[in-house]
Amino acid sequence: MKRPTIHDVAAAAGVSRGTVSRLLNGDKYVSPAARAAIERAISETGYVVNRAARSLVTQRTGTVAMVMSEPHAKFFEDPNYSTLTRVAVRMLAERDMSLVMMLAGDEGDRERVVRYVRGGHADGVLLVSTHAGDPLVDALAAGPPAVSCGAVIGRETIIPYAATDERLGARQMAEYLVGQGRRRIAMITGPMDTPGGIQRLEGFADVLGRKASRKLIAHGDWTQASGERGMAELLARAPDLDAVFVASDLMAAGALAALRAAGRRVPDDVAVGGFDDSSVAVSTHPPLTTIRQPLAEVAQETIRLLLALIDGAGHVDPVVLPTELVIRESA
C-alpha cells in the first residue's frame, strides 16, 4: 500500500539507489542494460519521485510563485492573466515544475508571500500587476529571481520584464484616427500608476503633440463605469470632439454607452478607439477598432526570462513586443 521509493525500484531492477538516481537525473554514466531494467522497474512499480525528499537535499523546490498584487477582486477576468497563467503552467510543466498562485492584496497577504518566498519555497517569482511603489518588490529583492509580466513602474532596472509596447500601440491608434481625418481627438486613460495608464497616454501625446490638451484628457480606472464617466466629462468639456481613444476596451464600452446617451452616433459623429482587443471588443455595438497586444508572446518571454535566471543567468534584458491595429467599425 505504501508508495514505492527509489529503493524499491533499485531492488526490482537489481541495481543500487545511486544508479536509479543517476538515470532519473540524466547522468550519462548508466549502462544500457541497467537503464532498461530500471525503466521497466519504474513502470512496473508505478514509481514517482518524492519531490519533498529531493528538494530537501537539492535546496530547490521545482516551484514558481505567481504573485498578484491586484488589491481587489477581479484580477483575472483580464485575458492577460488568463493567458499568462496558461502559458506559465505549460512551460513550467515541460520542466516538471509547477506554478503556485499567491495573492498579495493586503498587508497580511504580502507578509505571507514574503515568508513563503524567502523561506525558500519557490525557485522563482512571477510578478503580476504590481503597482508603482509596492513594498513587495523590495522585500523580495534578496530572494530567488523575480520577473514581472509588464514593467514595474520605478523598478524597471531591478525587476526584468517582458511587456507590450504600449506606447507604440497608442501611437498606432492616434495615427489611425488622425489619418481618418479626425480633428478633435480626446483620450480616456487608465490609472496613472500603471504602465498601461502612463505609456498609452505618452504614445497618444507623441502623435497629437500640443493638440493633446488637458481639456481633452480624462482619467479612468479600467472599469466600464469609469469609461462612461470619463466620456461624459469629455463631452461636457469639449462638445466638439470627433474622436476618442480609450485606453481599454472595457472602458470603451462604457464610453459607447455615454455617447449613445448623449445622442452621438459612432463612428459617424465620434470615432472610438479601444485597446486590448479583448472579448468585449466584439460584443459592443458597433464592434471596437482596437489595438491587439501579443499576449501569448509576452507571457512566453516573461517565463523564458525567469527560467534563464533560475538557470543561473546573472542578468537578462527586458523584452518589449510590438502591437497591432485591429480595424472594426467604431472608427
Place this chain on the structure above:
Amino acid sequence: MKRPTIHDVAAAAGVSRGTVSRLLNGDKYVSPAARAAIERAISETGYVVNRAARSLVTQRTGTVAMVMSEPHAKFFEDPNYSTLTRVAVRMLAERDMSLVMMLAGDEGDRERVVRYVRGGHADGVLLVSTHAGDPLVDALAAGPPAVSCGAVIGRETIIPYAATDERLGARQMAEYLVGQGRRRIAMITGPMDTPGGIQRLEGFADVLGRKASRKLIAHGDWTQASGERGMAELLARAPDLDAVFVASDLMAAGALAALRAAGRRVPDDVAVGGFDDSSVAVSTHPPLTTIRQPLAEVAQETIRLLLALIDGAGHVDPVVLPTELVIRESA
C-alpha cells in the same frame, strides 16, 4: 548565509528541537517561558519552517492541485474560474496551504496530473470544468480527496461538488418571460455535455412544458459566435418568436447582434434573457436581463468540502445554491 533551521531557533532560545517543534505545531505542552523565548528566537533569526522536510515526515504536502480540463485556451476569462481561484487561494492561505495550477487539456497533460497527484504531491484535488466522460476522474479515484466546482456529469455520486442551481435559474428566467406576456419563447442552450448545458434546458422545459418544441431550441458552445449562429437559425425556423432565453451572457451578446442584423428591436419585438450576470451583460446594448449565480459562495463551499475531506471526513454531501434574477433592459 544559510537559512536558519529549527536547530538554530532551539539553540537561540535555549531549548531543544522538540520544544520548538511542539510550539510550531500547536501542541499544548509548552511552558510560557519557553514559548516566549522561542517566539523571540524565531523573529530574531527570521526562521521559517522548511516544508519539504516537514512533508517528508508527515506525508502531507500542504498543497491542493487545481486541475482544469478545458481543452482549449480561454478557461479563465470566465469569471467563474477567476472567483474560484481567488477564493481558493484565500481559504487555503488561512491554513498555510497553497494552490498549484495544473492543466489537463490533452493526454500528456492528463498523465502529468495523474503522476503528480498519485505521486503524493497534493493533499487534495480541485476539479474544474471537467466534461462528461473525462478519464481523469477515474484515474484520480484512488488518490487523495477530490471535489469539483460544478457537478461532474455522470460522476455526481463519486466526486462531491458545490454548484449553482442551474435548473432553478433557468426556471426563474422562463417564468419571468412568460410573466411578461411572451408567447413564443425560444432557447439557445450550451453544449449538452456540461451541467450548464443540460440543466438550463431542463429548467426551461420545466416551465414551458410542451411549448418547448425542438423547433424553438438551438444549441451553442458558449461562444459569442455560436450565439449569433443559433439566433439566426431560430429566426429562420420560427420567425414569429417574441423572446429568447440564451444560456450564457456571451452567447446572448451574439444573439443581440443577430437580432439587430435581422432588424428586430430588443426588447420591443424580441425579449432576450441571458445567464451568468457576467461583465458582458452590462456592456451590451441594451444591457441584459440575466441570472446571477452566487459564484463566491459556490467557490467557498467547494473549498470547504475539500478541506473537510482532507481533514478526514469520510463523506460530504453536495451543495447546491440558489440563483437570482437580475432585471435590466433586454427583457
Place this chain on the structure above:
DNA sequence: AAGGCTTCTGTGAACGTGCACAGTAATGCT
C-alpha cells in the same frame, strides 16, 4: 605487462523536520 583512462556501480552521509518514547519535576490525592 604495467599503468592510466574511461565507463559504470555501490555506499555513507546529509538535508530539516515530526513523532514516539523516556525522563524529570511539580502538584494533587489518599
Place this chain on the structure above:
DNA sequence: AGCATTACTGTGCACGTTCACAGAAGCCTT
C-alpha cells in the same frame, strides 16, 4: 508519606532523496 497524575522537556530515529567518493572492470597506450 507515598503514589499517581499532570506539565513539560530532550533524544534517537525515520522520512526518500542527491551527492561525493571510492572502487571495479574494461580498454588503450606505452
